[in-house]
Amino acid sequence: MPPIPELEAIRKAQILDAALRTIAEHGCANVTMDDICRTAGLSKGGLNHYYKSKNDLFMAAFQEFFKQIFQRGEDTMNLYDDPMEKLLSFSWLYNESDPDLHIGYPILFDFMAIAVHEHDYRKIFEDWIENWLALLKKALLLGQKQDRFQGVDPDAAVMTISAIYQGIATRWYLAPDTHSTAWALDSLERSVRGLLASYGETSQVKGGGYHK
16 A cells, blocks of 8 residues: 555654654653654654654754744744844744743754764754844845845844844853843844944955954
């Protein structure tokens, strides 16, 4: 009997969800295929039908994770009409009551640790960053069409804004006793608004940097 595409898709989603939840709880180094089988409620043979190795499964799980996070970011940004509000719309990244974040951050940090040494994982990370930059750039260009953010280099600005989000998130999640949610939200808004307000007074220097 030939495979049924709809069932195949459901099974893959079931496996990837199980893999992400297991990785988030225990960390990549401590997770086995048997662990994921138990979480997914599948036999080892059933799992191997879709993913032949732990590395294949992990790669697919991380790609699915980034896809889901990116989609949530895009959907949230689309709730706003104002370009600045679009650029600031990722404040949900600092919502400690959001259940997705308690899975998302451990997965992200675990993934980044692997990407330091593994080229294929780094490529996934680079592609994810490029998607974020394209999303932020879309909002920034919309502002420029409205005669806002004048003098801003869109490519340089969105790289900085993306880095601001990631830097604040790292401190907020890993050092919450000294980096509160209020600090994160205030720092985000001050940094992004301040950056865009000052960019018109900057000039490009050799190497792609900027100075006053």
